[in-house]
Amino acid sequence: MTVIWLMAIRSLAPTRSASNMLVFCYVLQLCSNYALRRSDKLTSILRVVCLYVLLLMGAFLLPTLLCGVTEILTTPNYLVSLPQFLLQWPFFAFYNYTIAAKLILIPTYTLELQVSWLFILLVLLELMWSGITLLIVEQILVGGVKWLRRPFVFTGVSNISQKQIGLLGLLLLAFLGVLYQRVSDGLLVLVMSKGILVLQMLGLFLFLPIGIIVVTVRSSWFQNLESPREQGRGKKEEGRRDKI
Numbered sequence: 001m002t003v004i005w006l007m008a009i010r011s012l013a014p015t016r017s018a019s020n021m022l023v024f025c026y027v028l029q030l031c032s033n034y035a036l037r038r039s040d041k042l043t044s045i046l047r048v049v050c051l052y053v054l055l056l057m058g059a060f061l062l063p064t065l066l067c068g069v070t071e072i073l074t075t076p077n078y079l080v081s082l083p084q085f086l087l088q089w090p091f092f093a094f095y096n097y098t099i100a101a102k103l104i105l106i107p108t109y110t111l112e113l114q115v116s117w118l119f120i121l122l123v124l125l126e127l128m129w130s131g132i133t134l135l136i137v138e139q140i141l142v143g144g145v146k147w148l149r150r151p152f153v154f155t156g157v158s159n160i161s162q163k164q165i166g167l168l169g170l171l172l173l174a175f176l177g178v179l180y181q182r183v184s185d186g187l188l189v190l191v192m193s194k195g196i197l198v199l200q201m202l203g204l205f206l207f208l209p210i211g212i213i214v215v216t217v218r219s220s221w222f223q224n225l226e227s228p229r230e231q232g233r234g235k236k237e238e239g240r241r242d243k244i
Contacts, residue, residue: 001025008113019109037131059209
């Protein structure tokens with residue numbers, strides 16, 4: 001990577017091609033170091049990664065399809081191009097997120113090549129401790145999945161004191177006063193007209209995919225797909241215990 005960077009600085013190589021090679025070398029370094037660290041469970045990890053990638057793609061593809069339902073109903077000829085769209089959408093999404101990640105690591109790569117300090121720190125971190133970057137990412141993702149799968153427990157509802165109820169009432173009165181003032185000014189109608197559209201977009205493109213991901217991750221069938229071997233081992237152990 002150092003050789004590629006020096007060649008780009010001295011105009012011995014095109015800056016755009018050099019930036020692509022730098023990102024490719026860094027990704028190759030990440031994957032190879034992680035594969036060496038987790039060689040014993042690499043197959044199962046790849047299977048789980050593919051499973052979650054499909055889940056993310058399906059969750060964020062659904063809002064896009066819902067936006068085009070009205071057009072499909074009015075012009076059914078669009079159904080002919082739907083398979084092409086379903087095939088092209090993952091590549092478009094991958095390209096867009098790749099460009100965004102590249103801009104974070106290498107902000108300038110057209111007229112000159114300028115790497116960010118984050119990219120330098122990540123490369124040095126990977127050189128000092130091989131595989132540490134993806135291992136940290138793995139721990140964060142595993143912890144997030146475990147947190148999503150925790151049972152919902154509502155605590156502290158019965159421990160509300162009278163002071164807290166009074167404070168809540170005062171805040172509610174203050175909110176109603178501000179709301180009445182905005183209604184009299186005519187600003188609430190303007191905010192509501194724009195706010196409803198914003199809420200629709202947030203609900204469709206943010207909360208709906210997040211809800212699909214949370215429900216799917218917490219479902220038992222998805223957990224069975226995620227770890228079929230462990231489920232099979234558990235059933236075998238239960239069968240042995242029953243026989244004993």
